Structure formats: C-alpha cells, structure tokens
Amino acid sequence: MNIVLFDDHYRNNFLPLTYTRPIADLRIGILKIAEKFQHYFPSASTLYQTEDYLQNKFKNLKSGECLYLNSRFLPTENYVKQLQNLGPNKALKYKNNVLAYYANPVEDFELSSYNSISVDYDGIYIEDIWDLFAKNHEAILADFALxxxxxxxxxxxxxxxxxxxxxxxxxxxxxxxxxxxxxxxxxxxxxxxxxxxxxxxxxxxxxxxxxxxxxxxxxxxxxxxxxxxxxxxxxxxxxxxxxxxxxxxxxxxxxxxxxxxxxxxxxxxxxxxxxxxxxxxxxxxxxxxxxxxxxxxxxxxxxxxxxxxxxxxxxxxxxxxxxxxxxxxxxxxxxxxxxxxxxxxxxxxxxxxxxxxxxxxxxxxxxxxxxxxxxxxxxxxxxxxxxxxxx
The missing domain is CATH 2.160.10.10 (Hexapeptide repeat proteins)
Structure with a gap:
C-alpha cells in the first residue's frame, strides 16, 4: 500500500519552516510526522503531496491507488484502525477537515463525490506554527510510548x-x-x-x-x-x-x-x-x-x-x-x-x-x-x- 501525506490549505501557517519541506517533514515530539505514520504502516511506501517546487525532493506517486492522509493530524491507534477500515470512495472528516481518503493520483479530489464519514479524532493536530512547541509536551509523551x-x-x-x-x-x-x-x-x-x-x-x-x-x-x-x-x-x-x-x-x-x-x-x-x-x-x-x-x-x-x-x-x-x-x-x-x-x-x-x-x-x-x-x-x-x- 502507498500512503500519501498531503499538505492542506493550512500549509502557509507553517512558513517559514514549510518553505523547505512539506508539513509531514516537520518534527513534533520525538519523530517527524511522516516517521510517526511509518511506525504505524511499516510496510507502506510513504510519499508526499506538496508544493511543486518541493516534489523533486519529496516524492509523490504518478499512478496507482493511494491512501491520502492529512499531515496535520498525528496518528493514534484508534485513528489508524479507522484508516485500516476505510474503503474506496470513502473519506474521513473531523469537523471541517478532511482527514483521509482513497484516490488515484491522476484524479482531483472532490469531497462531494465521496461518502463522507465524520469521526471523533482523538489525537494531536496542528493549525499554526506555534502549535509545534505548544503541543510538543503532549507529542513527546505519545512518541515515547510508541x-x-x-x-x-x-x-x-x-x-x-x-x-x-x-x-x-x-x-x-x-x-x-x-x-x-x-x-x-x-x-x-x-x-x-x-x-x-x-x-x-x-x-x-x-x-x-x-x-x-x-x-x-x-x-x-x-x-x-x-x-x-x-x-x-x-x-x-x-x-x-x-x-x-x-x-x-x-x-x-x-x-x-x-x-x-x-x-x-x-x-x-x-x-x-x-x-x-x-x-x-x-x-x-x-x-x-x-x-x-x-x-x-x-x-x-x-x-x-x-x-x-x-x-x-x-x-x-x-x-x-x-x-x-x-x-x-x-x-x-x-x-x-x-x-x-x-x-x-x-x-x-x-x-x-x-x-x-x-x-x-x-x-x-x-x-x-x-x-x-x-x-x-x-x-x-x-x-x-x-x-x-x-x-
């Protein structure tokens, strides 16, 4: 399976750090966000959907079905279980945020064409750059256990x-x-x-x-x-x-x-x-x-x-x-x-x-x-x- 960690419309909130990397390459807690997902999906290939000028360094996929994951929402055991049960044409939402969906890379994502499932997300998520230190205490605890x-x-x-x-x-x-x-x-x-x-x-x-x-x-x-x-x-x-x-x-x-x-x-x-x-x-x-x-x-x-x-x-x-x-x-x-x-x-x-x-x-x-x-x-x-x- 391929997982693609995508930047959403909050990406610019993390500048200047995201000038040089996608959100998923940010470290919070002990691990980078992508590394956290790699622990939960050890056999999956981890890819990125970010700004065009970064894609030569942070690779995306050209074809094949992928599980797309919002980089701002850190994985938990409960969240990963919900991801593992997610099927084609379904998307997970938390409040007004798209958390995850299956798609082919050549397709443009349109939430209206998916069966949208609202979930109770139980993890750490980041919205602004100061969340990286403000929520780091909690993130260290989670990564330490992992x-x-x-x-x-x-x-x-x-x-x-x-x-x-x-x-x-x-x-x-x-x-x-x-x-x-x-x-x-x-x-x-x-x-x-x-x-x-x-x-x-x-x-x-x-x-x-x-x-x-x-x-x-x-x-x-x-x-x-x-x-x-x-x-x-x-x-x-x-x-x-x-x-x-x-x-x-x-x-x-x-x-x-x-x-x-x-x-x-x-x-x-x-x-x-x-x-x-x-x-x-x-x-x-x-x-x-x-x-x-x-x-x-x-x-x-x-x-x-x-x-x-x-x-x-x-x-x-x-x-x-x-x-x-x-x-x-x-x-x-x-x-x-x-x-x-x-x-x-x-x-x-x-x-x-x-x-x-x-x-x-x-x-x-x-x-x-x-x-x-x-x-x-x-x-x-x-x-x-x-x-x-x-x-």
Missing amino acids: LTRHKTSQDIPEHAYTDKPEQIFIEEGAEIHNATLNASEGPIYIGKNAVLMENTSVRGPFALCDHSTLKMGAKIYTGTTIGPHSKIGGEVSNSLIQGYSNKGHDGFLGNSVIGEWCNLGADTNTSNLKNNYASVKLWSYEANRFKNTNLQFCGLIMGDHSKCGINTMFNTGTVVGVSANIFGSGFPRNFIPSFSWGGSQGFKTYKLDKVFEVADVVMQRRNLNLTDIDRQILQHIFDKSAQFRRD
Whole structure:
C-alpha cells in the first residue's frame, strides 16, 4: 500500500519552516510526522503531496491507488484502525477537515463525490506554527510510548542522578556522564549515540535525538526536543530544534522552533514573555500581518539555514525566514525576511551564491552535500520571498 501525506490549505501557517519541506517533514515530539505514520504502516511506501517546487525532493506517486492522509493530524491507534477500515470512495472528516481518503493520483479530489464519514479524532493536530512547541509536551509523551513499546532501555549509569528512572529510556550507544535526569513531570528519551556531557540538567518530557549532544552545564526544561545531529548548550525551555542545528553556548531559548542547519551564536537570547505579560503576536505569512497567538509565552521561529552572531537578542515573538544572517548589537525587528543580511541597523539581501557557499560548507561538516535539488529549492524561495525584502 502507498500512503500519501498531503499538505492542506493550512500549509502557509507553517512558513517559514514549510518553505523547505512539506508539513509531514516537520518534527513534533520525538519523530517527524511522516516517521510517526511509518511506525504505524511499516510496510507502506510513504510519499508526499506538496508544493511543486518541493516534489523533486519529496516524492509523490504518478499512478496507482493511494491512501491520502492529512499531515496535520498525528496518528493514534484508534485513528489508524479507522484508516485500516476505510474503503474506496470513502473519506474521513473531523469537523471541517478532511482527514483521509482513497484516490488515484491522476484524479482531483472532490469531497462531494465521496461518502463522507465524520469521526471523533482523538489525537494531536496542528493549525499554526506555534502549535509545534505548544503541543510538543503532549507529542513527546505519545512518541515515547510508541518508540519504547516492547523495547528495553540501556542501563542508566550509576553516576547519573535520576527521578522516576522507569520513565527514562536510553537507546544503544548513548553516553550519559554525571547528568541529572528528572522524569517526574514526563518521560526522557535519549537517542542512539547521543551524549549528555558533565553537569547537564534535564527535566522531562524531553527528547534528545540520535547523534546529538548536550554540552556541559546545559539546563533543559520540559517540553523540549533536540533533533538529530545537533549540539546544544545553555538554557532551553519548551523548544523544538528540528535537527542538524547548533546552539553550542550559554544563552536562553524558550518557546521556540528552530529549523535545520541553523546556528545560534554564543550568548544568543530570546525573549519569550512581553514586559506587560500580554499575549504575543507573531508574523503570519498567510495573513501577511502579525497575528495574535493568544499565548503569553512565545519566543523565536527560525527557518532553515539561518544564523545569528554572538550576543544576538531576539524580541518576543520573532520570525526569521530561510537563510538569514543576523549580527550586531541591539534588537533586530521581529520579522526578518528570508535571505536577509544585517541586524538592528538594517538589512540587505544575502546574495544567493554566498548562501550556497555557506550551506555547502555547513552540510559537509555532517558528511552531507548541498544537492542541485536543494539549490533549486533555495532559488525558488529566494525569488518567492523577494516581496518581503526592502532592497
């Protein structure tokens, strides 16, 4: 069977992260959304229906019947059972959302031609980009149960201090030095070949994914996920780092989502609470204006390949696009378009040849290369995001 994870009309709510990926390639909890479905459908081929410029990297199917699934609705056992009983010419709906349907890829989906079945969906779903951190606590719990079922954790070293050790799972090859692991508020997951250096303090729910490192003295609070191949230091609270990104030094990151191939310079700090305690407004690409999150705590959203220099200060509710380079003193504005170069004194366009040069060097450090397809995607984003740049 083929399953196709599709982006619906909410896709733009997840920009700038979905500039470079479909919704299904976003990480929330421990796993990416597509990886969650792969656990429930291990024999199925997983494909994507997304923007045309992304389809060369995230493949779709040209023919054959497929089960189409809305990427924003995360799988649960009950939901998967309903999917397994779904037949041709039937579609599942939850409120005003299409959850799933069978179709041939050459056909345009028209709900009116399907027998529409309303269901009581019991899982986590996301509507806006801030849901990624706001619902990450709950998503870690679900993924922890999924990943650790019928598996045995590696032994916790005697020199580590733990609270609720039965809620701590350590994959093969992980190294834990004299860390403090407090799972009293939720589980702690340590991925394969991950490293917790000396004097690291962690409070669950927390996930450190494969090949990632918590540096000495790091302080990690609840609802935080560190994606694979990342290095993290300082203080982090209720934040999601998608993977292949670094925050290697002191500084605070709270209620934030960081894309892939990002780097936060030493002593970078994010504000996640306004001085007047009011709800935070965040730039919305879909609305083309700042949108009220109705959250009191909201920090930084940063797209792939963006970097900031030492001592960078981000205001509450800042959105940074793809491949931005931020540096200098003072607070930069709280919407920084893709391919921006500068800081509080102003921005100019970050030239595409320089973007490619830096991205290639950064990716080679992880034994990966910036492919021609990656370059085409970045070129498309560069052109599409020009409307937001001022020079």
